[in-house]
Amino acid sequence: MGRLVCIDPVTRIEGQARISLHLDDAGVLVDARLHVLEVRGFEAFCVGRPFTDMGAITSRICGICPVSHLLAAARAGDQLLAVTIPAAARQLRELLNLAQILQSHALSFFHLSCPDLLLGWDSDPARRNLFGLMAAEPDLARAGIRLRQFGQRIIELLAGRAIHGLWAVPGGVLTPLGLEAQAWILDRLPEARAAARLALERYKTLLDGPLQQEQSRFGRFPSLFLALVGPQGRWAHLDGDLRLADAAGGWIGEPIDPLAYGELIAEAVEPWSYLKFPYIRSLGYPEGIYRVGPLARLNVCRGIGTPWAEAELVELRQRSGPVLLASFAYHHARLVEIVVCLEAIERLVEDPGLRSAQVRAKASLNRWEAVGVSEAPRGTLFHHYRVDPDGLITHVNLIIATGQNNLAINRTLLQVAQATIPSPLAANAEIPEAILNRVEAGLRCFDPCLSCSTHAAGQMPLLVQLIDARGELLAERSR
């Protein structure tokens, strides 16, 4: 008789989810599914609102990456106004997004993933959390918390609030960078760089030791990758061309016009999850699997353009191959992006142009449809709006990074489960918590934000279920 294993709730992710592992009659694992249990309906209730509200409304989707939604909404707003924003505004938005990526990656790596990576998959679950990390490696935990604070404080200095500031608007931003803010950032940069260096050194010792196999095998499969790239194919996060790359890292076709994203991406739905399944339309569902986020950005770009990060990227590719195919490499990619963010912040903040008073282009509504694209910490983010002649929203579609990774997350879960759960599984065999934790960790590689991806509210737990061939629940493990 088949079985169902449930991990419910999943912990140390942003949002509420359940993982189910499906076994056939012979006890062989045949499927793994991430069930996202939240729905909020932002796309419905935004209809009828002025387009100028979209930054405020959509940034409330999430408390971790409100900046990403704010910037995507502002960029869509730029297009509705049909303006070219001032150079200073473009740079200031870049600074905001870099700080956002930095703080979110720090949260993912230090707070959410380090307990697994440093304390071990098999460590006591009661201590396998940030507090356990603080007890075991206080210097690293402190560095991580301070690094995240650095990013959050930059956001606060620019936007007035660390969370849900409404500073980026259609046409630019509201205020330039103040001298005091600039001084604070420059003052704290050396400490932030030291934190990143410490994390990279510590992580590489793990890759050379206990995590050697994970880096090359954990969630490894070919897929397409989608990301923005800048001039000469450089790593980009806000302005740039949208590029699709294949599993060998080669760009496919020409740069993609964001307004034509619907020709590239289609969205499938499954009855067992509120999270949609975006896929590459031309390849069909589910063959059109692709990944976005730090891994994809590093695979799609031809280089980074800042010295330290460039060197780290070269080393990462030496360790993992020219194209990063293992989902586990998201962690390392995140650390490399933390370095990019720090170097880019340093370069930007010293530019006197950021104190220019000309930070906003003003216009009234000139277009009725727009797609704002930005790179959120977890990947490419699309905000598609249509408005009526008065500027009231008539249609909204939000395509969120975690949604775009949905097929890849499920593929990763299945692969990790197949690699770790004995097969065939005896009918009454217990699955150790440490093994289920590895399955959870397959999800954590993606740093999923389920609140964002379903635009949904909820708590932060995860459930793993074991389901038999007839769909009956045989066992579940939850926290």
Place this chain on the structure above:
Amino acid sequence: MELIQLWLNDQAVTVSVGTSLLAACRAAGLTLPTLCHLDGLTPVGACRLCLVEIAGCSRLQPACTTAAADGQRVHTHTQELLDLRRMAVELFFAEGNHICAICVANGNCELQSMAVLVGMDHSRFPAQAPQRDVDASHPRFTLDHHRCILCTRCVRVCDQIEGAHVWDVAYRGEHCKVIAGLDQPWGAVAACTDCGKCVDACPTGALFRKEEGLTGKQPDPAGPARLRLARDQGRWWIP
């Protein structure tokens, strides 16, 4: 000037005949909360926040529309009145769609400040979440009916100060709303002079300049009184 004496919370107060109870309270240093009242406009007693107890009167009376009378004994801050004021504010929040987090008036909203003043930390009434419209047809201003509390300040300031009378109140009960030009889209109303007095008088984020949709609203509720004073004194402007 004929003077009268009344007792406000057992304190003797002397005011001139024709003074409203609200003005008498303020003259005596008492703070009565109001939302529909605006100096320079005629009072209407719509918000019910300035209700007071008058000895010998079986019903509570709004201080803004009740004249002070000689020998009157008035209580303004009994526990019952405080409870009723809080309840009135809770009803405002339950009746409309007041989402401070995404409102242009967040931080500059009289309804929000009133909630703090009366100690409202939640509403005991289920939110009605009404389906309402946004009128963005005017080239400079937007009317968001979700945030309107029907104080009618806009109606009165347009009629009494600007003299354009663009606004009225139409429909009944839960469908009651302010309308422009006999229920036309605001942008189609030729009588509107685009002066923005209604926006400055609005206590919430219901009326705002389109620019303020990005920057946040900076209302000017003292405008009508300033204009009224300037006209009385024959001056074109009082800063």
